[in-house]
Amino acid sequence: MTLAINIMLWLVVGALGLGAALRGRVLLNDGTRDGVVEFIHLLPRIGIGVVGSGFVAEVLPKALIAPWLGPESGLTGVIIATLGGALTPGGPVIGFSIGAAALKSGAGAPQVIAYSTAWALYAIHRLLIWEVPLMPARVVWLRAAVSLPLPFIAAAAAMVLARP
């Protein structure tokens, strides 16, 4: 599976690189340089995120997860999960790793979906650090406001479409 994904991603890289090369050597060099620079900038974040995520997941208070976020927790669980997602710092992997650990420790799938959806859409920390400096603030707040119900809708859809 992981090999298939790697092959697919690198085929896309190859096709795009070819597309760039056909339009000029400069474009190919620029693209490669931008991509590698981005990767180098991401490295410390990924390193800390992934290596730290195992430990963060390990210290999650597992005894509290099943009663508060378990499949029986219903709407209350979804609300708690959504709040938790909004308050989780927004690195590239931290929300996914906490979500996956919670799932293993007995959280319900709709609650985990609400958590990772809220984290992806409006982790407060990410809005302030990434989005506000790069986008017009009005658009950021409008986007965050209309996103407020989305984790609930995603969780409701997850309850209706039972997990395979």
Place this chain on the structure above:
Amino acid sequence: MESNPPRRRRRAFDWSTATIAIFAFAAAAAVFWRDGPEHFLAILGSDFTLLGEMLPKVLAGCLIGAFVTLLLPRELVARWVGHESGFAGLAIAALFGFILPGGPITIYPVACAFLAMGADAGAVVAFITSWTLIGYTRALVWELPFFGSDFVIWRIVEALPLPILAGLLARIAVRTGLARMGDRA
């Protein structure tokens, strides 16, 4: 002919990373103190294995993002998602969010470029929501290693209508005066 999106200067280390580093360090210390060095090393080993598996995908994702940002005919895109574009514009913006790779560094400048070229707030909201929830590189590079393919595909199916819904809500908010976007450039 093509303008590069605005770039933002960044450092390799910032407050966001520092916050997570503090969390990670505290958690690692707690595990070491609570469970002993053996358990600590076992977790460290599996984390590094995961990291090793992710890095080639992350590099591929970065390169895809860089090339798409350079190759994308932004003027054409803006015409498709302009504020007269109606429901189709929202659907196209959501589709772009799905196919456009990259991290926040590339996606927000592209969203800004859309705005500058006349895309409405609804389309931009649909685009960012779609990139966040159903973007394939994000799912393949970041989410899959943690959740596995069944769960990720199932989650994405549930998220499919959300970008268009968010875009519609944003348009309604702007039209009813709940949100003001100011003068369009």
